[in-house]
């Protein structure tokens with residue numbers, strides 16, 4: 385019955401009227417014989433006016449389960465004027481006693497109602513029990529859902545590292561300890577699930593939480609982070625995956641400069657079907673752009689992406705236009721840029737696999753260098769205001785052909801940059817977690833199939849970042865860059881691949897997989913360069929974005945033209961000689 389809105393409202397109005405009447409009688413009885421404000425006017429003021437006031441301030445529209453402060457605040461909006469008016473028309477004493485009685489009783493009734501409501505919701509279902517790691521915003525969001533009975537776990541308490549919260553009760557749930565006591569807490573309260581609900585957590589902490597949960601025999605889940613939720617309020621926990629084990633950084637994005645750069649603009653994304661291009665495309669839709677042109681050579685990825693961006697309702701529209709195009713096709717690139725006049729281009733199309741590109745330098749050069757040149761030339765000839773080039777840590781002191789081609793692309797962008805016509809900027813970063821063809825999804829497939837995990841060398845380390853975070857920082861870097869610059873993202877701490885592979889086996893394995901060392905692949909380095917280094921970079925206004933200090937480049941237009949002219953006839957050795965000429969720091973690895 386109480387679920388019916390109107391019945392509930394009517395019941396509350398009747399209860400409130402009864403309280404106000406009883407309060408008048410009680411006040412008269414207590415203060416008698418000194419004062420007797422029993423005339424009609426006072427009765428109206430003390431009984432009907434507050435109820436009318438409650439309607440006016442929306443008191444009866446409040447949902448009691450989630451607005452304790454709001455209930456109190458709105459009650460006071462009515463209580464204070466009623467108290468003042470009765471004081472003026474009668475006496476301070478009568479007004480004070482009556483208002484104190486009536487409004488305290490009103491709030492107590494609400495409190496009981498809420499207790500009853502929460503108890504009913506908590507007790508009527510047999511839900512799996514859970515301890516929440518993190519009593520911050522995300523943890524509290526779940527506790528609120530728990531109180532309303534719309535959370536699919538019964539919460540037993542929180543674990544949080546804040547010393548001030550220890551043993552406190554937050555939204556009805558006790559803080560049971562810190563992450564240092566996690567194993568003890570789990571063994572003591574024996575939850576069925578440990579739910580990680582934090583926006584920022586180190587990989588060490590998350591890995592030890594996973595281990596503690598595994599040792600205590602409970603499942604582990606995690607609340608999706610802001611980027612994953614893409615603005616949705618839904619905080620339903622999901623199963624943990626390999627990317628979570630690398631920890632979480634809280635990357636706050638200031639929307640204003642991004643909106644200034646993007647709102648109302650036509651934006652072209654090359655390599656839109658790829659891991660980075662598709663995330664760029666999907667995040668762009670959050671910034672009120674006018675038109676999104678998706679360019680890729682891979683028609684299937686392009687088809688899937690545009691369907692996804694258009695909510696599976698259409699394959700293309702006037703605002704989201706997929707274009708199948710190979711950047712090596714100079715005329716077609718020119719025609720696209722002329723037709724759509726983009727305001728900004730994000731250039732993410734490239735070949736990226738180091739060992740394969742060692743085998744096919746002609747493909748790495750024609751796709752990465754000549755493809756980029758075609759795009760840059762058309763952008764400049766058609767006065768596209770801004771081109772943002774996605775680069776990689778492999779372009780720094782490269783030892784392989786792929787990395788060297790990317791360094792040449794950075795140099796081309798700087799050389800072609802023209803103030804007041806087209807600003808070119810490049811953004812360098814390390815590996816993104818889980819991109820197509822990258823090592824961790826491969827490790828996971830190997831673990832699922834019970835096969836050995838193939839790590840190339842025990843000492844290989846790499847820097848990692850989640851794709852959505854990397855893309856949001858690419859946007860940020862693009863707002864900070866002036867033309868001709870190479871921006872660099874802070875990738876945090878490096879990860880030792882061997883150790884991480886072992887963690888994946890521990891968490892997701894079933895005892896069948898172990899690590900096999902296969903030896904460094906052609907062109908592969910043990911360590912990628914640390915990008916955001918004081919000697920190599922200067923800070924910007926954003927603490928996660930740096931500007932690279934670059935030495936003079938060898939890339940002159942006439943040399944590049946000669947290279948392009950001779951390229952179709954070149955053999956491998958000549959190609960490598962040219963790459964070394966453009967990028968003197970290129971140290972070809974001995975392996976082919």
Ligand SMILES: NC(=O)c1ccc[n+]([C@@H]2O[C@H](COP(=O)([O-])OP(=O)(O)OC[C@H]3O[C@@H](n4cnc5c(N)ncnc54)[C@H](O)[C@@H]3O)[C@@H](O)[C@H]2O)c1
Pocket residue numbers: 654655656657658659660661679680681682685709710711712732733734735736751755774775776777790813814815816817819820822
């Ligand atoms: N994946 C990473 O970890 C990572 C990290 C830092 C930088 N990067 C750089 O970002 C870029 C994109 O990487 P990704 O992981 O998204 O790769 P990806 O392979 O997922 O995507 C690249 C996309 O470009 C398209 N493409 C390639 N050549 C093209 C051409 N000639 N014309 C049109 N489309 C073409 C491909 O079809 C593909 O869809 C690369 O330059 C890479 O070096 C990648």
